[in-house]
Amino acid sequence: MSNEALSFTSPGAIALEAIGLSKRFGSFKALDDVSLKVPAGEFHALLGENGAGKSTLVKCLMGFHRADEGAVLLDGREVSVRNPREAQGLGLGMVYQHFTLVPSLTAAENLVIARRDAPAVIDWAAERRRIEAFLDRTPFRVPLDRRVGALSAGERQKLEILKLLYLDQRFMILDEPTSVLTPAEADEILGHLKAMTERGEITVLMITHKFREVQAFADAVTVLRRGRVVGGGRGLSTREMATMMVGEAAATAGASGKAALPERRAMPASVGEPALELAGLFAEDDDGRPALRGVSLKVAAGEIVGIAGVSGNGQGALVETCCGQRPLSSGQMFVNGRDFLPTRRAFDAAGLFVVPEEPLKNAAVAGMSVADNIVFRRFEKPPLSRRGWWLDRRAIRAAGRELMTRFRVASPSPDTPIGALSGGNVQRAVLARELSAEPIAVLIVANPCFGLDFASAAEIRARIVAARNAGAAVLLISEDLDEVLDLSDTVAVISHGQIAYKAPIAEVDRGTIGIHFAGGSEGEQGAPLG
Ligand SMILES: Nc1ncnc2c1ncn2[C@@H]1O[C@H](COP(=O)(O)OP(=O)(O)OP(=O)(O)O)[C@@H](O)[C@H]1O
Structure with missing residues (x-):
């Protein structure tokens, strides 16, 4: 496969240099003379607010886009990457925000079919030996015989990375790789990658919005703003990075992510009918398996009920049933005490608004x-x-x-x-x-800040609290536990399609939540909290 192309690079980590890359979409300049140097074996973070050009840059490196100007050097030699297949042949691999594995195949089968030189007739015993020998050389562990659809998000993300390693991709681009992971899973995966960079086996270029990860794992950063490189280097503080991303004033307002939250008005003392009531919701997933198993919950006007949980425990089905996009097998939804059937007209009449994920x-x-x-x-x-x-x-x-x-x-x-x-x-x-x-009577939001830079996340969270202060009943479903703890008046945990725990924020501690998280999705070893 790629051996010929790879022959000019050194056996271990690959160095990459981009010089003066520019890319236009029509009259809009998404990249303007961007240069970036990532030495072999470095863990490099790419930062920038939403729309700064990060994805455009890595898509140019991977051959999804052709840059209008500029050059890319691998191990000091100029390369022309016309498509992702060529990138793969040169040792460049990318882990995307979404999974690219085939859910109905096992982990091992996914690795085999990823090979560009996979034979037409596969000798499974030989392939198996080859994969096991390969796995022995990596720190990542996944159950090889389990169907990918039954793996946890953390295991799937490990498998995505294993796939690149199996394909001998020694320059790895990660696009927000931890957004679907618990903090502990994220630390484990990034920790393994970091160790591999330190051993000189791979080079990593990671797009992230999480300063904590940058501080913990990155050797150096590059910051983009409006398509240009505005700074970077080694050992930068969170504040310095935030300022480069968005400018001084905005950085002050939003760097902690909490500073911009408006003060909470006290919840109305009289607890009458809840504005939103879910009563014994049952629903199935696309394969006919139980996705919701009797979810009951009440949200009062002026209250935020935050539902935390490990990804894949019924959050998606819950939002879809509330939107009318997935049928209920049984159960009822009430808005302001009235039976609610989610039709377009009913949403408007009830003042119910939904922001689903993706x-x-x-x-x-x-x-x-x-x-x-x-x-x-x-x-x-x-x-x-x-x-x-x-x-x-x-x-x-x-x-x-x-x-x-x-x-x-x-x-x-x-x-x-x-x-x-x-x-x-x-x-x-x-x-x-x-x-x-x-007015907003009921607001249902799922992962509202997914993929948002810190300043935008702070702004959106402030708007959610403002809606609550104005009297909306807010149901917040989020895989970001910090977000749930920061915004909610009442915290609940969803596990295996059921509300496993619920308590007022004042009585909540992370340890208790962790225990309820731990019943997480299939294959999950428990989801410790960061
Ligand atoms: N195919 C396209 N056609 C037109 N404009 C595009 C296209 N792709 C990207 N853009 C524009 O280029 C700019 C940079 O987008 P890009 O996706 O690279 O940003 P980003 O830094 O990755 O943002 P985010 O953090 O939100 O993912 C945006 O203004 C976007 O609207």
Whole structure:
């Protein structure tokens, strides 16, 4: 396979240098003269706020995009990477935010089919020996015979990395590799990678928004801002990195992620009907297995109930059933004491708003413009439409533009298809649509800050608390335990499709939550808390 191409690089870690890379999308310059040097065996972090150009840069390195200008050197020799296959042949591999494994195959089968030189007729016994010998040389352990669909998120992420190592990728690009992991899983995986860099076996370039990980694992950082390199180096403090990313004033407001939270107004003392009540929800996943097994929960007006848990314990199904995207096998949902059936009309009548996770997939139309996506829920109402059917394009554009400014959605124009925005900006646009409505009686949000840079995360969390202060009942479902602990009045843990624990925030301690997390998803060894 790649041996020929790899022959000019040294046997261990590969050094990479990008010189003066520029990339335009139409008239928009996503990368402007970006240079980056990652010596062999370095663990290098790539930072930048949402839309700064991080993904564009690594996509140019991996051959998904062709840079308009600039050069890439591997071990000092210029290479031309025209597509990801060529990147693979040169020893460049990438771990994506989403998993790329085949869920119905076992871990071992996934490794075999990943090989570019996999034979048409596979000698499974020989392959097995080869994989076991390979695994002996790596620190990562995964159950080889288990179907990937039954692996925990941590095990899947290890397998993604093993796949690259199996393919002899010795320059590894990681795009927010820990976003689906518990802090302990993240530390384990990054710790192994760090040790491998120290032994000179691989080089790592990691995109992350987590300063803690940068401080703990990275040897050096490069910071991008609006498509340009604005700083970097070794031994930088969190504050120095934050300032490079967003500028002095914003860094002061948001570096801790907590500073910007508005003061909480006391919850109304009279506890009448809960604004949202879930009563014994049962639902199945796509394979007909139980996903929700009797979820019951009440959320009062002016309260945030935060549901924590290890990824894959029913969070997705819970949000989907509340949105009407997954049928209930049994159970009932009440809003303000009335039976609620999730139809478009019922959402508006009840003042119920939902921000699901992966908003581009679940809450936006990728090919439609940013402005249209933002005003989606108000199309047929004045002033965006007259007599309920005549759409006023100019008013839609103006309303879209106004919300884009308020929620700081960075887009070349209101007419740009939302699918072309960076992940963080899609998130902001969907939040702009759901959080700008008045009044919000019930707000359901899932992983609202997933993939957001620290300043944006602080801003979004502040908006959620503001909605609560204004009287909304908020159901927050988040895999970020710190987020749940920072925002919630009441904390619950979901495990195996059931609410395993629930307590007011004042009575919650991380140890108790850890015990309830530990019943986590299949294959999970418990999910210790960081
Ligand atoms: N295919 C494309 N067409 C048009 N514009 C694009 C395209 N891909 C990226 N962009 C724009 O380039 C800019 C940089 O996007 P990029 O995805 O590289 O940012 P990022 O730093 O990775 O952000 P995030 O942290 O939110 O993932 C954004 O303004 C984005 O809208």
